[in-house]
Amino acid sequence: MSLSMPTEHFEGRPTWVRVDLGRIRANVCRLRQQLSGDQKLMAVVKANGYGHGALAVASAAIEAGADWLGVALAEEGAELRQAGITVPILVLGPSHGPQFRIAAAHRLDLMVFAPEHLVAVSAAVAATGTRARLHLKLDTGMGRVGLAPEELNDSWIADLRNPAWDWVGIATHFASSDSESALATRHQLQRFLNAIEFLRLRDALPPEIHAANSAALLRYPGTHFTLVRAGLALYGLRPYRDAAGLVPALRWESRVVYVKTVPAGFAVGYGATYVTDVPMQLAAVPVGYADGYQRIWSNRSSVLIDGVRRPVVGRVSMDQITVAVPMDAVVRVGDRVTLIGEDGAEAISAEELADLSNSIAYEVVSCIGQRVPRIWIAD
């Protein structure tokens, strides 16, 4: 990926996210290699594609062989439909109220797991004159949403076979497929297999059976069934430490906008939480917690200035951070700042920043603010 972002072609504040769609495609190919020919891949692009841009990522993923898209909200699916996306889109999260109508109007597949969902779907279908497409979600151990497998009975089967809609799939979601121990996942898988057997014996299996997220896709082939739902790995982020062959697609970049030299004993930022012990240079970078550069990273995180790792000192403000540069180094207004990404031999990963706030890469990238423009390239 070329590093020179011609700022003169960029209007406004020099802080942006650059997403390499070539890397998204490479990750899709890598994930596809885990699947057999008839197994399908769902690219999960909820939360604006984990902060990468839902439409751009969805289009690149489809080009590279993704068959389905997954979103969290009906509204997110509607936006993709309005942009011309025609592949099946599943709303992964629980829907409520008007979301059923939005889903029906835009031919979005829905997860259902409570009787009131079917009532809402009936009303939505009547109002929009469309056919709904439903997936039964089972809670096999995530403990969040879904029908308990013990409650799956003939009455549920009859309801799902109502000719007013298509019963497309049965699904579950793993709580711990990214953890060291396989125990919890094996237990969930067994409960899911029991439910599948229950349906098979009644000749009631829907066409799609799906359970795997990124971690399960990469490490548990027995969870692939007909369709897998990959989010994190699509973006090149690792669902567990030693996940191999993924390339991070997102770079978060800025520029030095101000430099000053200060003496020893100089206090930096709100609360004066950092005081220089020697004379040094301070570089101002225009990004802050309102952009998703989290305040808890104050005095903890690093950035790369022209490829050299430098510490963030003082509090992260709403709109800016301050970076310490030793007196003997050259730093100038306009220098390249990498907040997340590689520059030469150095790199700062979303995982590194997540560790500083006891969080996960999912949260770091999906919380990069709307105020930060996204640029998509395909090297």
Ligand SMILES: *Cc1c(COP(=O)(O)O)cnc(C)c1O
């Ligand atoms: C977000 C989500 C996924 C994708 O999970 P990753 O760990 O990012 O691969 C899969 N299934 C469901 C139900 C989800 O909500």
